[in-house]
Amino acid sequence: MIFHETxxxxxxxxxxxxxxxxxxxxxxxxxxxxxxxxxxxxxFVQANNSLTSEAGxxxxxxxxxxxxxxVKLVRCVRGVLWDVVLDLRPDSPSFGRWFGAELSAENRxxxxxxxxxxxxxxxxxxxxxxxxxxxxxxxxxEERGVRWNDPRFAIDWPVTPTTISDKxxxxxxFNDDFHGTARLRGVR
Numbered sequence: 001m002i003f004h005e006t007x008x009x010x011x012x013x014x015x016x017x018x019x020x021x022x023x024x025x026x027x028x029x030x031x032x033x034x035x036x037x038x039x040x041x042x043x044f045v046q047a048n049n050s051l052t053s054e055a056g057x058x059x060x061x062x063x064x065x066x067x068x069x070x071v072k073l074v075r076c077v078r079g080v081l082w083d084v085v086l087d088l089r090p091d092s093p094s095f096g097r098w099f100g101a102e103l104s105a106e107n108r109x110x111x112x113x114x115x116x117x118x119x120x121x122x123x124x125x126x127x128x129x130x131x132x133x134x135x136x137x138x139x140x141x142e143e144r145g146v147r148w149n150d151p152r153f154a155i156d157w158p159v160t161p162t163t164i165s166d167k168x169x170x171x172x173x174f175n176d177d178f179h180g181t182a183r184l185r186g187v188r
Contacts, residue, residue, distance in 0.1 A: 001028060003038045003112075006099040009092050010114035010188065011085045012040065013101050014073075029075065029110070030133075040112060041071040044133040052081075052123045052130075056162035060120015061086055061146040061171075065180040068139030069187050072113040072132050074121075079128030080104035081121040082158050086146060089116035089188075090181050098155050103130075116187035118146045120168075122161050144179055147171040 002015040016027035028034075032042045052059065061084065064070055074083055084100040102124070103109050113119045121130070145168060146153070148161060152174045172178055 001031065001034055003040075006085070007094060007097050008085050008087045008099045008114075008117060009094040011087075011099055011117065012038070012112040014110040014112060016108050027108070030073070041135050044071075044073065044135050045137055046134045048132050048134065050130050050132075052128045053126060054163055055123050055125050055128075056159055058120065058122045058148050058161035058164045058168065060084070060168065061118035061148060062120060063088065063116070063118040063144055063146075064136065064139055065142040065144060065183045066187060068136050068142035069115040069184070070134045070136035071115055072119055072134050073110055074103065074113065074119070074130060074132040075108070075110040076103040076105060077129050077131050078105050079126065080106070080124040081128045081130060082124055083111045083121045084119065084155060084157075085111060085113050086118040086153055086155070087116070088118055088146070088179065088181065089114075089184050091185055092116070096153060098153055100155070100157075114188065116184045118144075120148065122157055122159060124159065145171040146174060146179070150174050
């Protein structure tokens with residue numbers, strides 16, 4: 001695997017190192033040793049699969065506060081999506097910065113989302129399917145979100161979303177109290 005640095009501290013865009021021949025190719029999606037050598041999480045407790053039927057659908061931006069703060073490893077296995085990571089860790093040198101990249105079944109790239117960062121995506125085609133691993137179990141009381149168009153962060157989405165859940169559309173403008181900034185201090 002090739003781990004590319006991004007403008008968000010700890011976030012990585014990961015490319016597979018394919019070894020192939022006339023039959024096709026083989027590549028590792030995860031290797032505990034390689035992730036550890038890169039300083040990344042090596043323990044994942046859950047794998048999730050989501051299918052989004054229509055292009056222009058936005059999911060996110062979601063995260064969990066401690067003690068349920070989680071790392072995510074995201075890969076698009078069908079279709080194409082534009083994946084975003086937003087740094088909400090107040091002690092981070094990249095606090096408030098975001099990074100986005102296209103993930104697709106074709107490019108086989110993965111996004112590594114550190115604890116304390118919000119994550120979301122918008123689909124760029126119909127029937128986009130994502131597979132993602134998480135390092136902590138879901139804690140409904142710890143769930144938070146940032147609205148996709150919060151002016152504080154000015155995320156430059158490649159398309160204007162056409163479908164957003166009521167919950168995701170209703171997240172308040174970013175504020176320290178609701179978004180739990182104090183609880184994210186020291187999270188890496």
